[in-house]
Amino acid sequence: MDRFESVRMTGEVNPYPSSAVAQLAEFGSTSVTIQTPAIREAVAAVEQYLSRGDHEDEGQPPPGQVIAVVGDFGTGKTHLVTHLMRYATRRRGSSVQSLYLNAPPDTFVSLYKTFIDKLQQRREIVLTRVRQYYADIVAETLSRSEATAGLARQLSAGEIDPVQVVREFGLMESVFLQQLQERLRGVTDNATFSQALTLLLRVGFEDAVWEWFSGRPPADILRERGIAGSIVDSETTALEAMGVFALLIGHRRHRFVLVIDELDQLLTAAGRREGEAIEAFKQLLAVFAASGAFLVLAGLPDLLNVLRRDVRERIGTQIRMSRLTAGDARDYILARQNGRLAPFTDETIRYLVEVVNGSPRGIISLCYHLYRRAREQRGQVTHAMVRQVARDVYDAGNAQDAHADIRQVLVAEGREYWTAHLLGDTRETEVDYWLPVGGPDRGCAVLLTESLLYDADVETIRDRALAIRALRECELLLVVVGRLPDKYLRELTTAVGREPLSYTRRSFADQFSVEVKAMVDRLAELPGDDLLDTLRQRLERFGRQQSNTQNLLGRLAGHLDSLRSASDQQLAAIHHELHVLRRTLPATSGQGGATAPTVPPLPDAVSALFDQALASVDVLTPVAAVLHNAFDPDDDDVGTDARMTVRARLPRDDVQQAAGVATLLTTLVETFGDAVSEWYRSVVAEQPPQLRPHDRDQLDALCQLFDAACEHLPVYRLESLQDFVDATGRTGSDDLPSARPPQDPQEVLGGLSSRVRNTILTPFATAG
Structure with missing residues (x-):
């Protein structure tokens, strides 16, 4: 039974967002905010700022306020800061101006450019x-x-x-x-x-x-x-210019709220000296404190750790995101389902929170899939269903990605490794990767496992880890590709000898590289290594690194040829489609110069929806700009780092898969738009236009086909191309288009068909 059959049979629409990534929706947001301690603390800070007295008569603006919101990925930082922006607007209306900035992994000059681009829309x-x-x-x-x-x-x-x-x-x-x-x-x-x-x-x-x-x-x-x-x-x-605008916007009794998200990217940008970044950041805090604005800084926990004490002291309130409790998740479910708890129960909610370790993003994502599956099966959410859905969501495809990332790190660092290696005589002693260090009997072992949600699975991994460590002199690393509830963490850490590493696509490669280096260094410090053998291994490693670099250059040239060929084919297809479309358009004049009736285009509101959807999936344009910029022989400002990043990341499978997904999504949206346009043409061809039941059925069929096709495309993979553009550094060019769309593609595409249908049918309902 597909999703559309399920909706027809139950008469209900899934109340949970298909994407658990927070969206910047300043007005009319349908998001649900649970009053967690972090939310209450942040709201209290902005309320204090909004309620302060008017000191304009004294000739000086009141002091500004700076708060920091820190937390890991998926803990709700972006949701919190956008909630603050909406709260301030509701409290003070047009007297409050707010801006949201996503900090670039570059310099504060780039941050200013992002700031002024947003401000120009409010000239x-x-x-x-x-x-x-x-x-x-x-x-x-x-x-x-x-x-x-x-x-x-x-x-x-x-x-x-x-x-x-x-x-x-x-x-x-x-x-x-x-x-x-x-x-x-x-x-x-x-x-x-x-x-x-x-x-x-x-x-x-x-x-x-x-x-x-x-x-x-x-x-x-x-x-x-x-x-x-x-x-x-x-x-x-x-x-200084940012401070000038902040002070100007807050003139008289007005207020200005500025959010800078993912600030840690800016402070730790590659190619910058740490001291320069910190001094510039210190100046930013001083400027906004003097301007009377409310500055919200958001980022990973390292955001505060990299700051000096004198800089941290300039941040008034530091809010750390916490995990959601079972009570928080229950409140969220009740809010989403208009006061109903079914198909969830208190027991399954507690288990759901345990499985995702209270992660807000994990709870939202699983709620969406669990609600849909429970409705399809016409039953309640059970513990077994939670485990199965968690495996489907977090394990599917990720194991392959994890292997690809591990091999990429090992190859890039020139490390010798063996895969599926038996350390003993039984399958229990098999490791996914074995890195010999100082000899064949000493090395680093890497074990990969999917989500560990059963006690039996945890016991199996524990016994394997103990057997491996007892058999060989080795350092062991456990990589969990999926969910690992906290209740198992201590037991596994004791068995493995170090805390397991959870696979997260965005940060795994760097974390894995650090772990491998630490394991190798620890083994190298142990007595018993032959000095000449160690030197031989290092020379061989350097040789492999040089060979790998040459191979990457050759692969890059081949991939560029493939991209050029694909672009030529796509351009030819577009020309063909335009030619076919031109032949199907009605003639503008008949015999004797009589003008045929003009068929109106799609309504502007509908066209705007398709433009918005195409903009959300257009990642290839900034990728093309990055490549053109990196290959520009006359632009010395691009720098070696940017070119090396292109060389290292373009051959990655996830980047190439993302390019394919972007092409498919763009074609899918364009085809859907053409189909809707043809449908609209046939409906309005009659004078006056008439909408028959058959026409509605045709439109519904088009929308359902689009949803069915879109649901099976991994939209999330576009992030790999976005990360590719960001990592390439945007160095040396002011004209590179942003790879981050104004709205999340999953959110835009998830509701596109219903918005198109409602918008295009509204005039007919009014006429009727």
Whole structure:
């Protein structure tokens, strides 16, 4: 029974999101927020910020606030910070402006570019604040006369435009603008910034000023007025510009909330000296503390660990994400199901939380699949069902990915290894990987296992680990590809000799490399190694590394040829489809020049949905830009690191699979759009347009076909291409498109068909 049959039979739609990745939905969000200690602490901090008194009359803005939200992947950091943004908007309405930034793995200059790109979408806010400063200056002058006191009050209240008042009453505009520039010096000590902000009020300067704000060199009309150099020439200038905008946006009784997510990526970006990054970050905190803004920093736990004490002390509140309890999960399920608990029970909820170790992302993901499976089977969620679904979700395909990552690390480091190696006479002593160190009888062993959800499975792995360690002088590492409940962690750590390593695609390769190095170093310190044998092994390892590098270069050239061939084939297919489509379009004129009826295109709202979907899966465009940038012989700013990253990551299977998925998804969305367009063409061909039951059935069939096809495509693999673009460093180019879509592809595609159907049918329902 497929998903559509299940929905028809039960009359219900799965209330859980198919993607457990938090989305940035500032308004109208359907997400559910459980009042965990972290949520309550964060809300209390933003409430304190929003409720502070107005100190504008004192000539200085109130101090800003900085909080840090840290936690591992999937613990709900992004959900928390977006909840804060929505909360602030609900509390203070339009008097609160908020921006969400995803920190790039680069410099603070790149962070500023992301900031100003978002701010340019709200140019009117900046212009309004500058006008308010200007209105205050003009009002002060007009309030000195009883004849213009009423006009001054209107200016202060923002009821009339100060620029228009100055011109209509013939006031000295140059004097007021000079006073405005001096007033803005209170916002920034940089005379260039105050000059540029003042020019926003002059006709013909706005676009040039915003180009300069965006990081481009100043235009001639700005140079003539003393504005030289670019904001992005240094991190110091870029950070100061962010503070200027923050202080400006928070003018009078307004508030400004800025979220910087995944900040750890920026602080630990490759190719940067740690001291430079920390000093720039310290300046960022100082700038926002002085600007009166509310700054939210989010990232992994290492975010705070890499900071010096003097920098950490500038962060007012530090919020650590905690795991969800069974009670939290129960509240979430009740909220999603409108107060109903079935098909879950209190017992299965407790077991579900135990299996995923309280991970919010794990709970949401399993709830989606468990709800669907329970409805298909017309029964309750059971412990066995939880175990089976957990294995399906976390084990499927991941074991193959884990083997690929392990081999890539070992090959890249030039390490000798044997696979499926028997250390004794029984299958119990077989290890997935054996790395000899100092001789064939000493080495590092790696065991891979899927989710450990049964006591019997844990006992089996424990007995194997003890047997292996008793048989050989070795270091042992257990890699768990799936779920490992915490209740088994201590037992396995004792048996293996070190804590098991859980497989996570994004960070596993680096963690595995560190673990292998630690195991090899520990064995090398033990007595008994022959010095010459050790030296021989190291020389052989260096030789393998050099050979591997040459092989990678050859494979890269072959893959580039394949990509070029695939692109040519795709372009030819597009030309063919356009030719076929052109032949099927009705003629614009008949015999004798009579014009045939024009068939209207899809409604703009429907076209926008397809544009949004295509944008969410368009990962190949930034990949192509990265490759073009890396191969540009005239661009020395790209740097060796970027080229080495392209060389190392492009041959990876996950990257190539992601490219195939991206192509399929793009084709699927385009084909679905063409089909809907043809359906719409046939419906509106009659005058007046009529929607018959048969037409509805056809549209439903198209939507169901799209959902069925989309459900079986691994959309999550697009992250590999996104990581590829991010890891390549965006170094040396200001024009590389972002690989991170504005919305998560799984979320967009998951509801695309229903949104298209509802939007395209709305006019017919209204007409009926």
